[in-house]
Amino acid sequence: MAAGWARDHGRPLLALTVDHGLSPDSARWTAFAGEAARAAGADWRALPWTGPKPAAGLPAAARAARHRLIADAARAAGARIVLFGHTADDLAEGERMRAEGSTLGRVRDWSPSPAWPEGRGLMLLRPMLDVGRAELRDWLTARGSGWIDDPANEDPRFARSRARASLLPMGEGGARAVRRGRMRGCDVDDRAPNSLTLSRQDDGSAAVRSSPLPMGEGSFALDRAVSARTLAAALVCAGGGDRPPRGDRLDRLLTRLRAGEAFTAVLCGARLEAGPDRILVTREAGEFARRPAAPQPLAPGIETVWDGRWAVTAAGPGWSVAPAAGRRAALSKADRARLDALPPAARGGRPVLVSDGAAGPILAENAAAVRSLVEERLALALGRMTHESDLAPRAHGAPPRNHLFSGADFTEQGGAPRLQGSKRA
Structure with a gap:
C-alpha cells in the first residue's frame, strides 16, 4: 500500500526489517521481508539487533531496541515519518494487557518515536488501525501474497500472546469494539500534494x-x-x-x-x-550536582545530543559540552550578561563549551551550532x-x-x- 502511494506521488520509500535474532528462523524471515519489499518497488535494509539479550523483560527490551534501530535508520535516510502496520487487533490486545496490569503504552495512529534521542524529530504513522488482522490477510490472499506467523505469538509465557488468545472468541468485531481512533488510509491534502496529513477531532x-x-x-x-x-x-x-x-x-x-x-x-x-x-x-x-558527569566530547561537524535537550555541532576540534551550572563565574562578562538575561532557574541548564586550549568556558553558541530540541x-x-x-x-x-x-x-x-x-x- 505504501509503495503504491509512493509511486503515485514521486516519493522514495525505504522498508526496514529488524532482525531480533531471537528465532532460528529469523534470517529466513528477514530474507522473505527483503524480497517482498523489493518486489513492491521499495528500497530495503535489514537492521540486526546484536549483543546480549536480557533474561527478563525480553519483549520490552526488544521493543526498545527495535525503535532505536528504526529511528537511527530513518534519520540516516533523511526521513521524518515511519509507517507501521499495526491493526485493530493490536489495539485490542494492548487494551487487554493494560486491563491486566501491564504498563504498556497505548498505540496511537500519529505519535513521536519513543526512542530518545535517536528518534528526535521522527513521527510514527499507523494507517491500518481501522483494519483487522483477518481482513488484511484476506486482502493479501486475494493478491497472491504471503506472510509470516511468528510462533512466539502463541507462546503463553508472553503477555501479548495471552491477550491474543483471550480475544480470539471475540472475533473481528471484538477487536474493532475496543480500538481507539479511526484511520482512513494515507491521504493527501492540497497544502502539499505529495505529503501526509493528519487532523484531530475537537x-x-x-x-x-x-x-x-x-x-x-x-x-x-x-x-x-x-x-x-x-x-x-x-x-x-x-x-x-x-x-x-x-x-x-x-x-x-x-x-x-x-x-x-x-x-x-x-x-x-x-x-x-x-x-x-x-x-x-x-x-x-x-x-548536574547530584549526578555529576564529565564534559561530553564533540566531534567536529557531527551533531551531538547533550543532556537530551540540545543538539550541538562544534565547528572545530577539541571542544566538549557541559552545563553552565557551577561555571558562571568563569564565563566572560558578555557571556554572564547573556546568561543573566534568563530566569534564574533556566541558567544552569544552558550548554557551555570547554576546551583544554581555552582560557575558560564559553556559551556553546559562541563556537558551535546549537539548537534546543x-x-x-x-x-x-x-x-x-x-x-x-x-x-x-x-x-x-x-x-x-x-x-x-x-x-x-x-x-x-x-x-x-x-x-x-x-x-x-
Missing part, C-alpha cells in the same frame, strides 16, 4: 501557553489549568529524559496546582515553579504537528512550514486523530 482541550522566553531556551510557561497529559509531556521534555512521571506524583502536583498553591517541585529532572499566574517548567540545574519535542508529543511538512524541510519532497511553537499561545487539542484528505492511497 472533543476536549487544555490550554497551554508557550514560553515567553526567547525561542530555544528549553523552558515553558504553562497555565495552572494544564492537563495531566500536557504537564507530564512538558516535564519529560524539559528534563531531557524519556521516562514519564509516576501517576501518583503527577496527581499530587496537579492537586497543588488546582488549589492555587505557590511552590517549587522537581520531577523527571525538570523544575516546576508555580507562581500566582503561571507555571515555569525548566531543567533542574541541581541534577525541547520545543519541537513537546509540540510533537502534544500532536501540534499534524502534517508532514510541519516537521522540517528535510521531509522528502515536502515544502517547509513554520514551526508551531512561534511564541504565541497555543492549545493542546484532545480527541482521536485520523487522516483526512481527498485521495486515499
